[in-house]
Amino acid sequence: MQPWSAPDVPVLPGTGLPLRLHDTATGEVRATDPGPTARMYVCGITPYDATHLGHAATYVAFDLVQRVWRDGGHDVHYVQNLTDIDEPLLERAERDGEDWRDLAQRETNLFREDMTSLRVIPPREYVGAVESMPQIADAVESLRAAGAAYDVDGDVYFAVNSDPRFGSVGHLDDDTMLALSAERGGDPQRAGKKHPLDCLLWQAARPGEPSWEEGTTLPPGRPGWHVECAAIALELLGSGIDVQGGGSDLVFPHHEMSVSEAHVLTGDWPFARHYVHAGMVGLDGEKMSKSKGNLVFVSSLRREGRDPMAVRLALLAHHYRGNWAWTEADLLRAEDRLGRWREAVAAPAGPPGDVVVEGLRRALADDLDAPGALDVVDRWAADATTGQGEDLGAPASVSAAVDALLGVRL
Ligand code: 5CA
Ligand code: ZN
Secondary structure (H helix, E strand, O other): OOOOOOOOOOOOOOOOOOOEEEEOOOOEEEEOOOOOEEEEEEOOOOOOOOOEHHHHHHHHHHHHHHHHHHHOOOEEEEEEEEOOOOHHHHHHHHHHOOOHHHHHHHHHHHHHHHHHHOOOOOOOEEEEOHHHHHHHHHHHHHHHHOOOEEEEOOEEEEOHHHOOOOOOOOOOOHHHHHHHHHHOOOOOOOOOOOOOOOEEEEEEOOOOOOOEOOOOOOOOEEEOHHHHHHHHHHHHHOOOEEEEEEEHHHHHHHHHHHHHHHHHHHOOOOOEEEEEEEOOEEEOOEEOOOOOOOOOEHHHHHHOOOOHHHHHHHHHOOOOOOOEEOOHHHHHHHHHHHHHHHHHHOOOOEOOHHHHHHHHHHHHHEOOOHHHHHHHHHHHHHHHHOOOOOEOOHHHHHHHHHHHHHOOOO
16 A cells, blocks of 8 residues: 655754653553664554544654654654455445445545645555455464464454453453443354454455455455454564554554454564553544544545644644544634744744754653643744844744654644
8 A cells, every 4th residue: 555655854953852652551651662663553544434633633643753753863664554444434335335445545545645734754554454465364364273263153253361461451341341342343242252352353255245265264254353453563563563553442442452462473472562542532522433423524624725734733732642622713723823833933033943942852752742842832933923032043943843843844
């Protein structure tokens, strides 16, 4: 799958700080400690509808992770998947009388345009489930060979009890896991399973649905969702990666399951050293989601002529871990801020720019405190526009720092 095009990322003087991030598994904010190449896997979209501001907020958060690591001198190996075959995609295609492949292609193209406009650095590998079928099937067969999978009426299930550390990402109690499983695509009630939380690895072909003939022991069918991410991440990044990420709606079952599958497949623990989850963006009191239809799309804002850099600033004004609700006022405030910053960097001089570089570095290294980073630039901009400070190089250096670390081009 083609990723989108990469923005220029200025290189700043000096070196950035080590990034501290919240880890869902331990509940702590801890330093990340990547080697020369940091490895990150972030769950991508299911392309059955356009990118909404919740998706955008999540990808902008992980974009900050990449930017801070790069500023700290690391190369970043970033992989993102694309769930280009799954229940919701087939349902939407059926509802609209469209071929599921055309729907996926169109929405993926739109997502790429949205990410480009928001200056999100693309993953090094952008990988679809369909193009990864052999690897996914291979993972399913390996789980079977390890005794971690079993059949129910021709479908193949993962036995959660085969990973002694199952539950170590979310630390949720059984009732919560059962409720979330039922709500988020699982089938805790299905008869014949060994444990109600066991999840689908491979679903035998249903009439009228697309299917693949892969592996030597599997019936024609299609993969379950969780093993898709486990197989792609292990194939391209291996285990012991620095960050596995996504929105907080993926903690259970998606990340819990894919992590357990990865543990059994590799025999290694942990699959990731940090499990990082972005909060949910809502609208009108509910989580913004395709199934609820309460969406504000990045592409609609672009069509209205709103500046994508203001959209990005509106997202950055909220800490990535909090849940929050989008309002038009968010965008109006961000447009105002963007105007003030642009005016300030157009001034002939300003207060010293290195204070801004340091301030941005410090805020972002502290569990991506983007709101704190915006305050740093606000203070500098207020002084620069009122003629304070005589540093002739400051406007250019602040502009470069805002571009490199916040991804906002002034
Ligand atoms: N394809 C799967 C992941 S493998 C999936 O969850 N796709 S998605 O299109 O539903 O979501 C894409 C990403 O956006 C996921 O990381 C998800 O956690 C995140 N996301 C979805 N809704 C919201 C929201 N309202 N606020 C913040 N992030 C969200
Ligand atoms: Zn995923």
